[in-house]
Amino acid sequence: MMREFEIERQFQIKIDIIKANKGIYYLKTNKGERCLKKINYGPQKLLFVYGAKEHLINNGFNTVDRYFLNIDGEPYALVNEDLYTLSEWLEGRECDFHNIDEVKIAAATLAKLHEASKGYDPPENSKLKSDLGRWPSLMEKRIKSLDKMRDMIRKKNRKSDFDLLYLKSMDFYKEMGKKALNTLRSSEYDKLCEIAEMEKGFCHHDYTYHNIILGKDNSVSVIDFDYCKREIRTFDISNFMIKVLKRNKWDMSFAKAIIDAYNEVSNLEECEYNVLYAYLQFPQRYWRLANRYYYNEVNWGQNTFDSKLESIINEKEEYLKFLDDFKNEYNTI
Structure with missing residues (x-):
């Protein structure tokens, strides 16, 4: 419960539904569907990944799972020393490698x-x-x-x-x-x-x-x-x-x-x-x-x-x- 409260506070959202889904979490919020993910590496590495995605978007490749920023302008929430990212939930299906x-x-x-x-x-x-x-x-x-x-x-x-x-x-x-x-x-x-x-x-x-x-x-x-x-x-x-x-x-x-x-x-x-x-x-x-x-x-x-x-x-x-x-x-x- 503490985690959900902190994620709501830091990302300024209200979570209605949270469901575990293949190592990530599906969220239904007052601002739409979101993907919550616990990150197993540090903030410096995460900033490299965040910057890489932003760079792609700025160069016209914008179909990526872009991170939302927290109230301090960082692309993560820090909860009990754990890092969580929040991105849009992308609808669709996985690519079929047999096709x-x-x-x-x-x-x-x-x-x-x-x-x-x-x-x-x-x-x-x-x-x-x-x-x-x-x-x-x-x-x-x-x-x-x-x-x-x-x-x-x-x-x-x-x-x-x-x-x-x-x-x-x-x-x-x-x-x-x-x-x-x-x-x-x-x-x-x-x-x-x-x-x-x-x-x-x-x-x-x-x-x-x-x-x-x-x-x-x-x-x-x-x-x-x-x-x-x-x-x-x-x-x-x-x-x-x-x-x-x-x-x-x-x-x-x-x-x-x-x-x-x-x-x-x-x-x-x-x-x-x-x-x-x-x-x-x-x-x-x-x-x-x-x-x-x-x-x-x-x-x-x-x-x-x-x-x-x-x-x-x-x-x-x-x-x-x-x-x-x-x-x-x-x-x-």
């Missing part, structure tokens, strides 16, 4: 977002979030961590099904990681990072189906910028592509549709395809799942972990064929 037409719309929207992001100077008291220049060392670190996790398993007296599956499959994914790192090192990654630094753009960093909302009027809204940061755009494109392709048996026609739709809005340079290929080669999903399992990052059940690992491994042939097709189509390294 190639919706995937194309999402790809074109991502290109528009990247273009509108250019020239962003974060607020003075915010914390600049950037991954520019970090990927060679991140890849290297993650490849080494695959070995560390294998060593952890070997020390166990009793090995789980996940452990045994990991031991059997790990060498292949470690090799893929090394190939990706070599591709990245042979590419013009550093040059692209310098250009991105000059252009002052940013990436969404979590561009997936539940953050792309399609409205009845054909509008497309992008929500949840919590992970946005300075980054080269091929990271966002590869991340989006992987999320689509894993749902569509690594079908090359979906990859081409994404790149074509993106290029219609903002053309990718020839040198960007090698970096994109390096990201697609890197076994990010495999590494992340193992990392979550061995370092207790999420509390899924054992069966969930097992089935997720099995499904990644079962895609192997389709995935390798896709990488070959991509390499031939776009003449990558």
Whole structure:
């Protein structure tokens, strides 16, 4: 009750209905429908995210979940040391990644977002979030961590099904990681990072189906910028592509549709395809799942972990064929 009272006071609203909804809260208020969200990072990071959204809106990309300001002009309410944001409740449905037409719309929207992001100077008291220049060392670190996790398993007296599956499959994914790192090192990654630094753009960093909302009027809204940061755009494109392709048996026609739709809005340079290929080669999903399992990052059940690992491994042939097709189509390294 204390929380609701404080949120009403700080945002000057009256809450009629509050409902939990997938990690956020739906509010019906005297000023319309709102989305309330508890933030698990500090105010400086939040100000970077707030500034990023405002920058997009000022550059004509205004279909985002814009924050409302509190009575002190801040984009959050502070309740017992917890931060809460309030934004408009956006009506619509999540993008269907099995539908190639919706995937194309999402790809074109991502290109528009990247273009509108250019020239962003974060607020003075915010914390600049950037991954520019970090990927060679991140890849290297993650490849080494695959070995560390294998060593952890070997020390166990009793090995789980996940452990045994990991031991059997790990060498292949470690090799893929090394190939990706070599591709990245042979590419013009550093040059692209310098250009991105000059252009002052940013990436969404979590561009997936539940953050792309399609409205009845054909509008497309992008929500949840919590992970946005300075980054080269091929990271966002590869991340989006992987999320689509894993749902569509690594079908090359979906990859081409994404790149074509993106290029219609903002053309990718020839040198960007090698970096994109390096990201697609890197076994990010495999590494992340193992990392979550061995370092207790999420509390899924054992069966969930097992089935997720099995499904990644079962895609192997389709995935390798896709990488070959991509390499031939776009003449990558």
